[in-house]
Amino acid sequence: MNKQTFRTIASVLIAGLALATSASAQDTKHYRFAHDQQLNSGYSIAYDIFSAKLKELSGGKMLVDQFPGAQLGQEPQLLQLVKAGDLDFAIVSSANTATISPQAGVMSLHFLFRGSDHMVKALGDEKVFEAIRDMIDQTTQGIHVIGLGTQGLRNMYSKKEIRKIEDIKGLKIRVQATATEDATFAAYGSQTVHMPFGSVYTSLQTGVVDVGENSVNVYLINKHYEPAPVLNMTEHEANNAILWISDKLWQSLNADQKKWVLAAGKDVSTQEPKKAFALEDAAAAKLKSIGVKIVTDVDKSGFQKISNPMLDKLAKELGPHADKIKSLIVSIK
Numbered sequence: 001m002n003k004q005t006f007r008t009i010a011s012v013l014i015a016g017l018a019l020a021t022s023a024s025a026q027d028t029k030h031y032r033f034a035h036d037q038q039l040n041s042g043y044s045i046a047y048d049i050f051s052a053k054l055k056e057l058s059g060g061k062m063l064v065d066q067f068p069g070a071q072l073g074q075e076p077q078l079l080q081l082v083k084a085g086d087l088d089f090a091i092v093s094s095a096n097t098a099t100i101s102p103q104a105g106v107m108s109l110h111f112l113f114r115g116s117d118h119m120v121k122a123l124g125d126e127k128v129f130e131a132i133r134d135m136i137d138q139t140t141q142g143i144h145v146i147g148l149g150t151q152g153l154r155n156m157y158s159k160k161e162i163r164k165i166e167d168i169k170g171l172k173i174r175v176q177a178t179a180t181e182d183a184t185f186a187a188y189g190s191q192t193v194h195m196p197f198g199s200v201y202t203s204l205q206t207g208v209v210d211v212g213e214n215s216v217n218v219y220l221i222n223k224h225y226e227p228a229p230v231l232n233m234t235e236h237e238a239n240n241a242i243l244w245i246s247d248k249l250w251q252s253l254n255a256d257q258k259k260w261v262l263a264a265g266k267d268v269s270t271q272e273p274k275k276a277f278a279l280e281d282a283a284a285a286k287l288k289s290i291g292v293k294i295v296t297d298v299d300k301s302g303f304q305k306i307s308n309p310m311l312d313k314l315a316k317e318l319g320p321h322a323d324k325i326k327s328l329i330v331s332i333k
Helices: 003-027 042-057 075-084 102-108 116-123 126-139 179-187 197-206 216-221 247-252 255-289 301-318 320-331
Strands: 029-034 062-067 089-093 143-158 172-175 191-194 212-214 230-246 293-295
Touching (some): 042 143, 042 230, 042 255, 075 230, 102 179, 230 247, 301 320
Parallel strands (some): 029 089
Antiparallel strands (some): 143 212
């Protein structure tokens, strides 16, 4: 083989390798996944599970990039971005999902869940997932449910101890965007105030609200203990969330890609809740170590006496999907 022939063969091989590399790069796609919480939260755990599974199933061809901390907007804005097809994936609280599908407020009914074990079972239950998926598909457009998650149970925090229902009479409590919270907190005798999550810290600081309510880890990582140094373990409501895909992206996927996305979403439903509750325990230990007062002996009976009779009533008022979801969750042992 003379030098000229060798150079020609080498050039062809290099060109072929370049084309193959270019084609491989073109086959790999990046997708955006957004939420409004910081890293080391239940939402970022959901991202870790989802992105790792989708990468594995797609052979590295479907890569998901995370945009945490409300970089792309607060939860109502994220829902609109997904609906419009301008955002691929998001995880948003079921309560704020009520801005696009009011029946989603069923997941925020007080004392619907009987504790962490019940929540883990319910969120991983295929019938519950299917009922929530059908509710969204039949009540809104441009967006689909692919998984469920949680950030634990919500607790009330303020500058004062809350040991019984009488302690919140007349207080201003920041609530999420669902009518169920307005109705229930009003029945407790408190005043409800709506605002984006990002405004809660300053509002607690300035007295616009007296009480915030969220999970232990969210309270910790967002430093809400600074303006509200008493965490009262009311555990009144689930801090659940829904994992979304835009219809625009969904329609662009082939059959295999859709299977991979659904499998990754199912992994979130079955794995994230347990990890989220472990994070709650670690957050409580951290809060204690820095001197935050945690009131564990809250008398929940006064809250439950009012909220339990409202459970069926509010679910029925929300609509048939909500009533079905409530019944499915209650029936889980």
